[in-house]
Amino acid sequence: MxxxxxxxxxxxxxxxxxxxxxxxxxxxxxxxxxPAGIRDGLREYADFPADDFQYLPSDGLPELREHVAARRGVDRDRVIVTNGAGEANHLAMFGGLERFGGNEILLTDPVFPYYAGRAHFLDADVGFVPVEDRGHLDPERVRERASEETAVIVVNTPNNPTGAVYDADVMERLVEIAEVNDALLVSDEVYDHFDYTGRFSSAVEIDSPNVVATNSFSKAMAITGLRVGYAIFPPEDGPTGDLLERARTRHMLTNVTGSRPAQYAVLRALKTTGxxxxxxxxxxxxxxxxxxxxxxxxxxxxxxxxxxxxxxxxxxxxxxxxxxxxxxxxxxxxxxxxxxxxxxxxxxxxxxxxxxxxxxxxxxxxxxxxxxx
Amino acid sequence: MxxxxxxxxxxxxxxxxxxxxxxxxxxxxxxxxxPAGIRDGLREYADFPADDFQYLPSDGLPELREHVAARRGVDRDRVIVTNGAGEANHLAMFGGLERFGGNEILLTDPVFPYYAGRAHFLDADVGFVPVEDRGHLDPERVRERASEETAVIVVNTPNNPTGAVYDADVMERLVEIAEVNDALLVSDEVYDHFDYTGRFSSAVEIDSPNVVATNSFSKAMAITGLRVGYAIFPPEDGPTGDLLERARTRHMLTNVTGSRPAQYAVLRALKTTGxxxxxxxxxxxxxxxxxxxxxxxxxxxxxxxxxxxxxxxxxxxxxxxxxxxxxxxxxxxxxxxxxxxxxxxxxxxxxxxxxxxxxxxxxxxxxxxxxxx
The missing domain is CATH 3.90.1150.10 (Aspartate Aminotransferase, domain 1)
Incomplete structure (x- = not known):
């Protein structure tokens, strides 16, 4: 494709x-x-001193990373704020392909075309695992398809385009399959606020060195144009700690850092949006x-x-x-x-x-x- | 290094x-x-309808591209608005390495360390051409050093760290060296508003399929934190037209697009800053x-x-x-x-x-x- x-x-x-x-x-x-906090945040920012118009730390506004980390119960150091989920997925997929054995990226079929585009762009071999009825992914189909050639498995829950929400059991089995095959599970969770079942389960709830979760505020806060997303990498002191370090370097050499008024507005909205x-x-x-x-x-x-x-x-x-x-x-x-x-x-x-x-x-x-x- | x-x-x-x-x-x-237009732009944006908080076109706000194109006398289609000059240089260097023969990126010595970092990150062979007294680059030294192995030559004028400004004659000779060696000249011009000699000359003033100029509003408008830059690629209908297309794809698959309030604020400031x-x-x-x-x-x-x-x-x-x-x-x-x-x-x-x-x-x-x- x-x-x-x-x-x-x-x-x-x-x-x-x-x-x-x-x-x-x-x-x-x-x-x-x-949310009103986005507009308020931009208004406030407009009156900030000159200093606040200068570079953010490369991995994002510290307080914004703190909020993200607290929501997912992870250490702040594991969070890189990115230019939307687009860059988060780029960093995760690129990093996984580089770090793990094999040259294959496994995707679902149907799939959000950006993942496939990115996988082709990275010169990966791309494999597809067809979903079941009602758009659900059967982890056993992933297990059959995965091999030592597999470097990255990308899933998206809640799913675009099928609307399926993967529960905790599915996520655990997907993580285990990534571990067994020495691969990285990249879980794109940008629709996590739009779960109508109560069964959504973030991949980072599972303690594993083979998981990166990506997300953004684009859909949740109706701000696709602000470009504020993030990736949560495995801890730096773990067996795959170099993933985080490489992603930081790639992020810095690609984008230097993100746009400060946008990150400030998101932080303001996080504090004031119930x-x-x-x-x-x-x-x-x-x-x-x-x-x-x-x-x-x-x-x-x-x-x-x-x-x-x-x-x-x-x-x-x-x-x-x-x-x-x-x-x-x-x-x-x-x-x-x-x-x-x-x-x-x-x-x-x-x-x-x-x-x-x-x-x-x-x-x-x-x-x-x-x-x- | x-x-x-x-x-x-x-x-x-x-x-x-x-x-x-x-x-x-x-x-x-x-x-x-x-400039006041930056603050005014953010304030105005804060009151825009919901629609304006959504995705920009991937290559940037059309009117902003228009301003950039008019300033440099090029067609708007050649301009990609980027996440600062950082991403502009990333797209230009990556594209040049991919498109032209050889695996070498030539830099000056001394050099802004980001270029060297990026070149190493791209797995390029990195060569350095020492500058002369007072930080000037002698194009003949570049000519001696360049070969069919050279894919990209990166220069920066006005220069960080030396403060040298390259004049039109130097730029012409650098472009010719790029052409002769089937390489891309990447000219980073982020300090162009800080020329005290009146001799600054943009590389895109020279009509050549082997030139990309990069720039940003970060220094000129004191907004390093907003992340609005751009790259001007050779025309799409020219012999190296695929450079533009590849950069657009890479930009989209890396960042999707840029941050809209920041681009709007820059456009507002361009219109109101004398x-x-x-x-x-x-x-x-x-x-x-x-x-x-x-x-x-x-x-x-x-x-x-x-x-x-x-x-x-x-x-x-x-x-x-x-x-x-x-x-x-x-x-x-x-x-x-x-x-x-x-x-x-x-x-x-x-x-x-x-x-x-x-x-x-x-x-x-x-x-x-x-x-x-």
Whole structure:
């Protein structure tokens, strides 16, 4: 599979050029407001003394790292604040490939195309483990596929695109498989605030030298444009402690450090945002999921109700998840969704619809009308 | 030479722990205020609708790229906005090494240690061309040293640490040497607003498929913490057009995109900051240079009066530029400077003093007193 993000753009651009009203269900950018602390933080920062406009420590604002460490119960030294989860995954995957034996990166199928793009870019051999029904990953399938050639295993929970949430038992078995095969498990957890099951379990809850968890505030705080994420590496005094040191060096030689007003705003928001902010967003998303799924159900479509995140995968009879069909849905139904083919082979019959629009009910009605013609 | 940025930190940390007042002449962070447009931009951004808190285009805010392109007289498509000049240099050096024949990166000696660190990190063979008196680079020395093994030549004008400004003739000859050797000239021009000679000449003024210019707003606008820089690549429809495409992909897979409030603030400042802002800073720095150099002169030290930038290199009789001597200057003179050994072999007898403090006169007096003991 090629690096396919430009194909995302193609669908978005096709939708923009369409000669009709199109509801965007491609974009993964939240359509709600960030917490007030983000705006307050930027306002405060604007009045800071000149000194505060200068370099941060390379691995991020110390107090921000402290918050991250406290949330996950790890030592602050293990946290590197990155330019979004994008850089966190870059550091983790690059580091794992360099540090562990073998040249293979194992991904799931379907997969968020950025992981595949990055793996190809790193000249890794890329392997795919198909997920089961309802998007769940069976660790035994990973175990069968993994070998001494495997350097990195990348998972994402809650999952984009399937909406599956991996529980503690799955995570433990994935970590064990990484350990047995002398590989690194990279667990991208950017949707962790959007778990509707209560079963989400972070990979760093398992004490292992073979785990890196990546995350960001982009989705949780509706600030994809601020670029504040992080990676939690194994402890420096452990058997894989050099992973952290290499990641710090790579981060410094690539980016020097992150953007200070953004990190300050996130820290301010962490201090002032209560759990109700996240709960409200989850409630809103649950409503959107209900609306969308009920209409799909009534229209006779097959779909997976997401356990987490904010994407719904659905399929329609005799209508595979091709780019041509995605373009047709834009033109004929007025709904832009991502073709399943963009995520791999196993979901090539499906589409992924992002719920980042208040017009979810309208979009569902349009799809129902289109498929009942 | 190893990657030596941690050694910078060691000097800074030694100075912080010192049991006396120490004037910091190590740090390259401006000590003056950013233009008002930066603060205004952050304030305005804080009130923007939710949509504006989401992803920027990967290569940056279009209007910001437009400003950069107009300043240098190039097409906007050639500009990628980066996470500071750090990422711009990373993209340029990595791209050049990948695209051109050979595995050698040529640097000057003395050199800003980040370039050397990055070159080693990329597993390149690193060659050094010693500069001449007063820090000038003789292109003929580069010509003698360059070969088909050379993939990238990195220069920096105005120069850190020497303060030399390369004129149009030097730049033309460097570009020609890159062309003849099928290599890429990477010209880091972050100090371009701090040219006291009027002779600064950007590498992209020369129409060549073998040139990338890198820059940032960090020093020019006193915002090293905002992380907004850029690289200007050869045109996509030219013989080396794939450099731009690869850099875009690498940028996207590493960082996705940059931080939006920071880019917005820079754009706002570009629109509202007149030439007098930069002229005032240059005047202030000229005064500091005068003060510092006069005292060094009176103290019988040798020094290079900088033609650009804000560092002064000086040497003192029978007192080489070692780390031990740097520590001694901290303890005994109360002045923290960078030992010349951190920048290579050719200036190992020297120290570099950054003028980013209002206490330049006091520092000069302290040094004079110490060396007249």
């Amino acid at each position: 090629d690096y396919q993000t430009p194909r995302f753009f193609r669908v978005v651009q096709y939708a923009r050029r369409a000669d009709r009203d199109v509801i965007d269900m491609v974009s993964g950018s939240p359509d709600w407001d960030p 759990p109700e902010y996240y709960a409200d967003i989850r409630d809103r998303l649950r409503e959107r999921i209900d609306t969308f799924c009920e209409t799909l159900e009534a229209a006779g479509a097959e779909y997976d109700r997401p356990e987490g995140g904010f994407y719904v995968m659905a399929r329609f009879e005799d209508y595979d998840g091709s780019f041509d069909h995605a373009y047709e849905l834009i033109d004929e139904a007025g709904v832009a969704g991502m073709p399943g083919q963009a995520f791999g082979d196993s979901r090539s019959e499906w589409f992924r619809f992002a719920l980042m629009t208040p017009r979810v009910d309208e979009a569902a009605d349009r799809l129902a009308a289109f498929f009942s013609r | 190893d990657y030596q940025t941690p050694r910078f930190f060691r000097v800074v940390q030694y100075a912080r722990r010192a049991d006396r007042d120490v004037i910091d002449m190590v740090s390259g962070s401006p000590d003056w205020d950013p 030439p007098e802002y930069y002229a005032d800073i240059r005047d202030r720095l000229r005064e500091r240079i005068d003060t510092f150099c006069e005292t060094l002169e009176a103290a019988g030290a040798e020094y290079d009066r900088p033609e650009g930038g804000f560092y002064v290199m000086a040497r003192f009789e029978d007192y080489d530029g070692s780390f031990d001597h740097a520590y001694e200057l901290i303890d005994e003179a109360g002045v923290a400077g960078m030992p010349g050994q951190a920048f290579g072999d050719s200036r190992s007898e020297w120290f570099r003093f950054a003028l980013m403090t209002p206490r330049v006169d006091e520092a000069a007096d302290r040094l004079a007193a110490f060396f007249s003991r």
